[in-house]
Amino acid sequence: MRITRRLEFDAGHRIPDHASQCRHLHGHRYALEVTLSGDVIRADGSPLNGMVMDFSEVKAIAKTHVVDPWDHAFLVYRGDRVIADFLTGLPGHKTVMLDVVPTAENLATLAFRILDPLYHDSYGNHLRLERVRLFETPNCWADAVRDGF
Template sequence: MIQQIYPTVSHPYSYELNKDLQFAAAHRIPADQAGKCRELHGHTYFANITVAGDELDESGFLVNFALLKQLIHGRFDHTVLNDDTESFSDLEADRFPTTEVVARTIYELVQHHLDQTANRPRCVQVFLRETPTSYCLYRPKPENAHA
């Protein structure tokens, strides 16, 4: 993977780590406005996951890099995203496997795991590149922000 510079996110934590990974997956967007993307097609997605926190775990890690790869690559690589009905839906627009929804889903999977750890770091950003010219950022709202 080429070294890249990603947009940064401001946070109050002492530690920040970033994990780059890629996965190949196919999808289709079941909306008339999606044009050609209504048809099944594939991408090599490039993701960068940013995790931050103040405490390290019993191994001296904020989170193990290999675990982040396993969570995402292990689940999505060489799959049809639409077939993952736990994460995506062909009936609800906010669950179509668009770049935005895939980025949010990566956040949800990572944060769910982090919530189970003793040091409880936070996933503060997911950068997801779908093509060489198109990417999405997902940043969760701060826990104390109200919608």
């Protein structure tokens, strides 16, 4: 069985070498979809009976470790020197310094790597992270899938 929880956040970025609009400083309403697979838990009397994982728990992990750190932050590539230095010089600015350019592909991969060890198979139901889908816009997204990158 697969289950998915969607979360949204706002962040700024730019793609320094982009041929078109994305080289400018701008922001997006991003959406993050976390898909887990596992067996449906069969345990009468358990609050998890009939579930792969409680959706609120799926959300809590993604919120704490990806959405809260990235929400209303500027996601900047460390190698984008002028912008990285500028943001570093802004007192108290919420900046997320990345080793890769902040494309949807790279952000999806990063989110997958952050979240993968956090979704444990605590109930012996083979729970695991299968996919992180990162929407940069409603029409553009990237999928980081297990064994797929």
